[in-house]
Amino acid sequence: MKDKIVESVVNKFKQRSALGIKKYNTTLEKNDLTRLEWLTHAQEEAMDMVLYLEKLKSLEPNQENILEQIEELNTPQGSIEL
Numbered sequence: 001m002k003d004k005i006v007e008s009v010v011n012k013f014k015q016r017s018a019l020g021i022k023k024y025n026t027t028l029e030k031n032d033l034t035r036l037e038w039l040t041h042a043q044e045e046a047m048d049m050v051l052y053l054e055k056l057k058s059l060e061p062n063q064e065n066i067l068e069q070i071e072e073l074n075t076p077q078g079s080i081e082l
Contacts, residue, residue, distance in 0.1 A: 021027055
């Protein structure tokens with residue numbers, strides 16, 4: 001049995017690798033960076049990801065309306081009794 005989701009991700013990794021090799025003419029096997037430089041690159045990529053996630057959250061319809069509804073449920077007059 002094959003997992004189509006896993007195959008899709010693997011293919012994306014392969015495509016990204018090919019793009020990186022074409023753009024930078026090297027692979028991640030290069031040894032010209034220190035551990036700290038690799039960590040800094042990883043940190044910067046993670047920070048970019050957080051920014052992209054925040055942007056996507058801001059595009060969600062009714063985002064503020066949903067937050068207001070949650071706040072109302074947490075107030076005494078809007079509390080739900082079980």
